[in-house]
Amino acid sequence: xxxxxxxxxxEFPAGAPFTVTAxxxxxxxxxxxxxxxxYRDASAAKAAGHPDIIAPPTYLTKLNFEYGAGMLxxxxxxxxxxxxxxxxxxxxxxxxxxxxxxLVMKPRIASIAAKGRNEYLVTEANIDTQDGENxxxxxxxxxxxxxxxxxx
Amino acid sequence: xxxxxxxxxxxxxxxxxPWTYQVQRxxxxxxxxxxxxxxxxxxxxxxxxxxxxxDVIAHGMQTMAKIGQYVTDWxxxxxxxxxxxxxxxxxxxxxxxxxxxxxxxxxxxxxxGTTVTLxxxxxxxxxxxxxxxxxxxxx
Numbered sequence: 001x002x003x004x005x006x007x008x009x010x011e012f013p014a015g016a017p018f019t020v021t022a023x024x025x026x027x028x029x030x031x032x033x034x035x036x037x038x039y040r041d042a043s044a045a046k047a048a049g050h051p052d053i054i055a056p057p058t059y060l061t062k063l064n065f066e067y068g069a070g071m072l073x074x075x076x077x078x079x080x081x082x083x084x085x086x087x088x089x090x091x092x093x094x095x096x097x098x099x100x101x102x103l104v105m106k107p108r109i110a111s112i113a114a115k116g117r118n119e120y121l122v123t124e125a126n127i128d129t130q131d132g133e134n135x136x137x138x139x140x141x142x143x144x145x146x147x148x149x150x151x152x
Numbered sequence: 153x154x155x156x157x158x159x160x161x162x163x164x165x166x167x168x169x170p171w172t173y174q175v176q177r178x179x180x181x182x183x184x185x186x187x188x189x190x191x192x193x194x195x196x197x198x199x200x201x202x203x204x205x206x207d208v209i210a211h212g213m214q215t216m217a218k219i220g221q222y223v224t225d226w227x228x229x230x231x232x233x234x235x236x237x238x239x240x241x242x243x244x245x246x247x248x249x250x251x252x253x254x255x256x257x258x259x260x261x262x263x264x265g266t267t268v269t270l271x272x273x274x275x276x277x278x279x280x281x282x283x284x285x286x287x288x289x290x291x
Contacts, residue, residue, distance in 0.1 A: 049231070085193075093233060
């Protein structure tokens with residue numbers, strides 16, 4: 001079933017603040033298999049000029065599962081999560097995310113478009129600290145396989 | 153934050169040394185638990201096949217994380233990456249036996265002041281699985 005185009009432009013309320021912990025950064029870096037010490041060792045991070053342990057560039061994907069999954073689970077949107085694959089992801093980093101940050105993500109659905117048999121849903125989100133400092137902008141395209149409206 | 157690579161040492165058109173990593177089913181399980189993406193297409197072969205996929209596939213973001221590792225290892229400081237974009241062109245299929253081998257290559261496609269843009273490709277033996285671009289602030 002096609003996605004509900006009425007969701008285009010819809011903004012979602014910011015979810016509960018997400019606290020970035022040193023432990024979750026290390027767990028993420030371990031899972032990726034990236035041994036970089038700036039993800040684990042505060043003194044290595046400080047030596048590289050950071051105030052504390054920093055997170056890998058794609059760590060913010062965790063926030064999609066804190067907030068984004070909920071927003072896309074609205075039954076009126078008509079998205080079947082099991083038929084979804086990730087099409088594209090972009091992060092602009094204003095400054096590295098670091099241990100101790102308390103982040104708030106403000107997502108919105110930028111567009112829903114059909115191409116061939118698939119539909120492409122683009123979400124955009126500002127990621128700010130609780131104090132309102134913008135640290136990153138995320139833009140994500142997910143592909144809903146085989147749900148495009150069929151002609152004829 | 154400054155990268156350890158100096159902009160003056162980098163030229164447009166320069167190729168980065170390719171890097172190959174292995175991905176196994178247990179890596180995907182670990183990644184699912186660390187990232188929160190528990191979609192069964194990344195863990196459950198029967199399920200993946202039931203929704204029309206050839207087998208279990210890697211999380212796109214797991215592939216992007218490995219491309220990120222390639223970029224940050226090159227730059228010397230992860231904080232130097234100011235923009236990072238990846239298009240997932242084909243799933244990385246991860247069979248139970250042997251997993252999959254992914255090679256990342258990169259090239260400097262632009263340089264403006266101390267900021268360089270890298271073009272990156274991740275490939276399996278089935279061809280390109282991810283096309284990425286990263287802007288990196290060098291020192």
